[in-house]
Amino acid sequence: MSESDPEKKVADRYLKRETLGEGTYGVVYKAIDTETGQTLAIKKIRLGKQKEGVNFTALREIKLLKELKHPNIIELIDAFPHKGNLHLVFEFMETDLEAIIRDRNIFLSQADIKSYIQMTLKGLAFCHKKWVLHR
Incomplete structure (x- = not known):
């Protein structure tokens, strides 16, 4: 992977801190957006070895969250692949x-x-x- 690789550039923007939780599909980290200083949550979804590409459940979650912009629904800020995993970047909620x-x-x-x-x-x-x- 070269320095000009867009996947790496997006991944480098977010600095992961401590683990917030772990579930069936992946791990959630507290992170910092190095460009804005904003605290975020990153959900790293393990993709595994799928012939068809990205997990259908993950794609559905991304599609739905992009459509659901509302003050009472957690905001999906970004989504990107990195090192064989899918990373979903959310606004951070303290609890x-x-x-x-x-x-x-x-x-x-x-x-x-x-x-x-x-x-x-x-x-x-x-x-x-x-x-x-x-x-």
Whole structure:
């Protein structure tokens, strides 16, 4: 791979930091955009040895997320292949709703609960408006 390789240039833009989580399809890292200084999350999807190319599930996720621009839906900022893996670059969220609910030290008032439910339902309604069913 040469220095003029566009795949390497895109990958070099993002500096991976600590691992945030690991799932069935890959690993999620906290990262920094070296051009903007913005903190991001990068989901590295293992592609494996597929005859047809990129995993259909990954392609579907990219296509849907590019169409779903809404304040209550995580934003897909970039997507690129690198070293046989697919990298999805998302806006960074400090925590998720499940972590907030499970944290016994956080008291959620009725107003907090209503607000979280409203944000979730607005995001879900937008998905449905775009004919995307979320499971």
